[in-house]
Amino acid sequence: MSLDEILWSRLTYLVPLLLSLSVHEWAHAWSAMRLGDDTAARLGRLTMNPLAHIDALGTLLLPLLGVPFGWARPVPINPTRFRRNVSMRMAVLLTAAAGPLSNLGLAALCATLMGLAYRFSPMLLVAQPALAQLLQIGVFLNVVLALFNLLPIPPLDGSRIVDAL
Secondary structure, three states: OOOHHHHHHHHHHHHHHHHHHHHHHHHHHHHHHOOOHHHHHHOOOOOOOOHHHOOOOHHHHHHHHHOOOOOOOOOOHHHHHOOOOHHHHHHHHHHHHHHHHHHHHHHHHHHHHHHHHHOOOOHHHHHHHHHHHHHHHHHHHHHHHHHHHHHOOOHHHHHHHHHOO
């Protein structure tokens, strides 16, 4: 494998990873905001812009070195700021679950786009192998991120979900 091919494969992986991590962290911030906590919004983290969520090591360096996973800067929440009509435990659970659910939604979107392309334009993904590869990576990566984040190990989302239960 040439250096160009290695660089291309890692960049092809990095694009869906940036999207997936950004949507994951945005989902945490959005759900916290809907529940009354504006901490992430005040810190500029209620955005899907990857620049707001990048962790230099986990988001850029490791994936570019070929490590098949990554992470983003966690979105801060302040449970004391949640609305009083929702229990703090339920609000923490909902906020924690929003990230993995967003990854499953992205995986479903990528799979749906692949299915539609194969159904209505079968040659599109054959003619555009980079698009096919991005969608395939999008499905696989988001399912893995969702399942990994559900592990009940701190600081993963699964540990906050288990704590809330």
